[in-house]
Amino acid sequence: MTEVEQKLTAINRDIEQLLQGLGQEGLLDDQFAQLMQLQDDSNPDFVAEVVELYFEDSAGKLEKLDAKLAAPVPDFNEVDQLVHQFKGSSASFGAQGLASLCVQLRDGCMRGDRQGCQQLLQEVKRNFNTLKGRLEIFMQLETQRKLLLVGGQ
Template identity: 60%
Template sequence: MAAVHQDIEALLSQSVQEGLLDDQFLQLIQLQDDSNPDFVSEVVELYFEDSASKIDTLEQRLREAAPSYSQVDALVHQFKGSSASFGAHTMAGLCVQLRDACHAHNQPACQALVTQLRASFAVLKGRLEQFMALEAQRKQLGGR
């Protein structure tokens, strides 16, 4: 049990040091308790679904010959907010850069940033899948 706890702590610490996650995610973890034992995994799953959908939509809109930068910017603004609230530090930072590129109507820069968002999301998703697997082990062992 102590080993699983240590693995979770090490994974989270590494993720914060690398800038993938920030204190906001650590605060989300604190909200999980016996009355809502699946809170974190539910929030993580929602973030996965929402993020994948937003990235797909951004890619589609930015492939258009004349993208609607106001629509792209509105979507990126939502994505930045959800990423910041979730604690996905790198993702939120990329969204800030993407909004700047939208405001400049710089389609190649926007497309490059969406590619970076997709790659960063893949790294974050992999890390959070490790976290959720460790959390499942912790629960099986009866720990909090």
């Protein structure tokens, strides 16, 4: 086995272990694996683009949720709509843990439970930041893998 093949094997193993860990922690599900299968030679950056779009979009929604729940009298219908959008994008992305927390957050909106919603939002943000940090490692490994595949070191 060449040095490049050894490096590729190690990177692929690291990616697999990282994704398995995310699955075991309930941060990602099989939907993310399905997204990865959509990446091919004609669209080699598909997963990276989806990950970046998800995190950009999600960060904006989380900021809006923070602001809406900090209002003197939160509009729980608006909060619920934002949470519903975030739940949908999280489920489509494979972030089932976040989608599940969003269901709980929506329940809090239905009850008009401001404090409960604020606490759940903090949990959502912690979960999101953990997922983001781990997927940033994934993205670095993917970049290394691509460089090796095109003959770089």
